[in-house]
Structure formats: C-alpha cells, structure tokens
Amino acid sequence: MPNSSDCEQHPENTEQTETIPIADLEPSLALPPPPPEDEWRPIPEHTNVDASRFPFSLYGIIPVILGIFSLLLLMLCGFFGYQYFQSVQESQSKMKSFNQWNESFQNKDENFLQVQKALDQNKEILEWILNQNEYLTEALRELNAKQGDRCGPPLSHxxxxxxxxxxxxxxxxxxxxxxxxxxxxxxxxxxxxxxxxxxxxxxxxxxxxxxxxxxxxxxxxxxxxxxxxxxxxxxxxxxxxxxxxxxxxxxxxxxxxxxxxxxxxxxxxxxxx
Structure with a gap:
C-alpha cells in the first residue's frame, strides 16, 4: 500500500523573484559645500607672535641656567681652593714644628757629645781620684786598727x-x-x-x-x-x-x-x- 506522504505533492512556486540592481541601492556621493568666504581671509599678523612665544621663552631660560651652573661651579672651586689653602698652611705648620723638633734634637745630641767628650777627657783624673780614695780608706782602717778611735775601740758605735x-x-x-x-x-x-x-x-x-x-x-x-x-x-x-x-x-x-x-x-x- 503506498505511503500517504509519498502521495502528497508539493505545490509548485510560481512566484517570480525581483532582482534589484546594487548600484541603485547606494546613494550618490555629494561634494562638500564650499567654505564660507570668511575662512579665506589672510591670517592676521599677531598670530605669528603667538606662534613664536615658546621659542623666545626657551632662549631666555638657557642663559639663566648657564649662569646658575657657572655660579655653582665658581662656589665649588672656591670651596676646594679654601680647603687646599688650609691644607697647605697645616702642612707648613707641621713642617715648621718638625724642623724645630729636629733642631732641638740636634742641639741635645751636640750637648750629649760634648758631655761625653768631657767625661772621656776626665776619665783618667776620675780613675786617679778613685785609686787615691781607696788608698786613703785602707790607710785609715789600718790606723784605727793600730791606735783605736778616740771614743773607744773600732766598731764600738x-x-x-x-x-x-x-x-x-x-x-x-x-x-x-x-x-x-x-x-x-x-x-x-x-x-x-x-x-x-x-x-x-x-x-x-x-x-x-x-x-x-x-x-x-x-x-x-x-x-x-x-x-x-x-x-x-x-x-x-x-x-x-x-x-x-x-x-x-x-x-x-x-x-x-x-x-x-x-x-x-x-x-x-x-x-x-
């Protein structure tokens, strides 16, 4: 038995499709309107002054910066110069003190040499005096031992x-x-x-x-x-x-x-x- 769905027939589309050209859909490009007459006037002269204001202000700041930098450099040179001058003075003072100490040491050395020379010259005299002292001391002991002291015998205190x-x-x-x-x-x-x-x-x-x-x-x-x-x-x-x-x-x-x-x-x- 044949299927009922197969028996059904689709109706044919008899409508015709209308084709619209693309060119007709796009609107036509319109040219911009001409500018008004006021915009075609010449630029006033004062506009040139305003346009060049920034370069003139920059040119004025640069000398100021250079002047400040020069002043700082001058102050720095003065500071280091003062420090150098102080160090030179201290070095001179220390050198002067060292020279004085050296002279004093040389004077003491000369005095010591003179004393040593005098001692060497008198060495023989001192030795002779010591020998005489020993001789006299021994002679006094022998005399006391033989005659006795006038206050009593020797070693009686x-x-x-x-x-x-x-x-x-x-x-x-x-x-x-x-x-x-x-x-x-x-x-x-x-x-x-x-x-x-x-x-x-x-x-x-x-x-x-x-x-x-x-x-x-x-x-x-x-x-x-x-x-x-x-x-x-x-x-x-x-x-x-x-x-x-x-x-x-x-x-x-x-x-x-x-x-x-x-x-x-x-x-x-x-x-x-």
Missing part, C-alpha cells in the same frame, strides 16, 4: 762630737734604768743639753732613744737630769700635770714624750780621751 762621745745602746730599758746601763759602758746618761747637740741626736737616734730629760711635777717643768731647762728648739709641749710620769725620747725626725716605764734605747755620753 761611738760618735764623736766636739769633746764628747755619744752612743745609742742596743739594749732597751726603761728611762730610770738608763743611768745604770750607761755606767756599765763607762759613760753617763745624757743629762744636759749642749750647743746644737739635739741636731746631732736626731741623726744618731735610729729609733726611739731615751734622753736625760723628764717632767718634774713639783715645779711643773721639763728638766734635764742636771736640773737645767731644755731649749725652745726641742719643741716640747707645754708642761702640765697631764705629763706626770712622762719622759722625753729622740728619734731621727723629732723628739717626743712617753711613759718613763716604756723600754727604749738610752743615749750615753763620755768625754774624749
């Missing part, structure tokens, strides 16, 4: 001053025992002050050494054993009852006071024989 000899005992006792100790040495306890004696006592007294000087309560005075008063040169303190039982000692630098029962050395004396 006696010192002569004018017409007396003085001795600082090695044994240390109280002030009241110094008299007996000096008697045992065939001498007496230092009992009076002689002219400039205390100046020598300060050199003799290596340590604290009793002198025959003590405080007397009955008349409130410092007195020697012979009853004489000490000189002001001893610089003793003002006597008072506070010094009861005090005695006077000497050392290398001064004199002082202490309890008479304290054990010190004793200063003994005897006449020269």
């Amino acid at each position: 006696w010192v002569k001053y004018r017409n007396h000899c003085y001795h600082q005992t090695l044994k240390m006792v109280s002030w009241s025992e110094c008299s007996d100790l000096c008697v045992a040495l065939n001498a007496t306890f230092l009992n009076m002050e002689r002219h400039r004696l205390m100046n020598i006592m300060r050199h003799l007294a290596v340590n604290h050494t009793w002198l025959g000087l003590s405080y007397h309560e009955e008349d409130n005075q410092w007195k020697w054993k012979d009853g004489s008063l000490p000189s002001l040169g001893l610089s003793l303190p003002e006597p008072s009852t506070d010094f009861q039982g005090k005695c006077v000692y000497a050392n290398m630098h001064s004199v002082g006071t202490d309890n008479c029962t304290t054990s010190f050395s004793c200063m003994c004396e005897k006449p020269v024989y």
Whole structure:
C-alpha cells in the first residue's frame, strides 16, 4: 500500500523573484559645500607672535641656567681652593714644628757629645781620684786598727762630737734604768743639753732613744737630769700635770714624750780621751 506522504505533492512556486540592481541601492556621493568666504581671509599678523612665544621663552631660560651652573661651579672651586689653602698652611705648620723638633734634637745630641767628650777627657783624673780614695780608706782602717778611735775601740758605735762621745745602746730599758746601763759602758746618761747637740741626736737616734730629760711635777717643768731647762728648739709641749710620769725620747725626725716605764734605747755620753 503506498505511503500517504509519498502521495502528497508539493505545490509548485510560481512566484517570480525581483532582482534589484546594487548600484541603485547606494546613494550618490555629494561634494562638500564650499567654505564660507570668511575662512579665506589672510591670517592676521599677531598670530605669528603667538606662534613664536615658546621659542623666545626657551632662549631666555638657557642663559639663566648657564649662569646658575657657572655660579655653582665658581662656589665649588672656591670651596676646594679654601680647603687646599688650609691644607697647605697645616702642612707648613707641621713642617715648621718638625724642623724645630729636629733642631732641638740636634742641639741635645751636640750637648750629649760634648758631655761625653768631657767625661772621656776626665776619665783618667776620675780613675786617679778613685785609686787615691781607696788608698786613703785602707790607710785609715789600718790606723784605727793600730791606735783605736778616740771614743773607744773600732766598731764600738761611738760618735764623736766636739769633746764628747755619744752612743745609742742596743739594749732597751726603761728611762730610770738608763743611768745604770750607761755606767756599765763607762759613760753617763745624757743629762744636759749642749750647743746644737739635739741636731746631732736626731741623726744618731735610729729609733726611739731615751734622753736625760723628764717632767718634774713639783715645779711643773721639763728638766734635764742636771736640773737645767731644755731649749725652745726641742719643741716640747707645754708642761702640765697631764705629763706626770712622762719622759722625753729622740728619734731621727723629732723628739717626743712617753711613759718613763716604756723600754727604749738610752743615749750615753763620755768625754774624749
């Protein structure tokens, strides 16, 4: 059985297609209208001035820039010139100081050479003096060994001053025992002050050494054993009852006071024989 769709027939298109030319669709190009008469007038002269304003302003700025640059360059040259001048002055000052130091050193060197030359010239004289000194010292030792010292035998630690000899005992006792100790040495306890004696006592007294000087309560005075008063040169303190039982000692630098029962050395004396 035949298909119904196949039996259907399409109707034929009997309409005719109208062809439109392309040239007819494009509109015709129209020429622009002529410019108005005002636009064809000549350009005024002032327009040339406005057109050249920028070049003239640029030409004016360039000299200013060059002037500023020149000024900066001049300032820079001045600064470096000043620094160079300062360095030259400092170098000259240092060179001057060095020359002065060199001259001073040369002068010292010359003085040293002169001193050395003088020492070399006097070398023989100094050697002769040393030899004579050794000879005299040896001769003095031999003389003392044969005859003895006027204050006693050699190495007895006696010192002569004018017409007396003085001795600082090695044994240390109280002030009241110094008299007996000096008697045992065939001498007496230092009992009076002689002219400039205390100046020598300060050199003799290596340590604290009793002198025959003590405080007397009955008349409130410092007195020697012979009853004489000490000189002001001893610089003793003002006597008072506070010094009861005090005695006077000497050392290398001064004199002082202490309890008479304290054990010190004793200063003994005897006449020269």
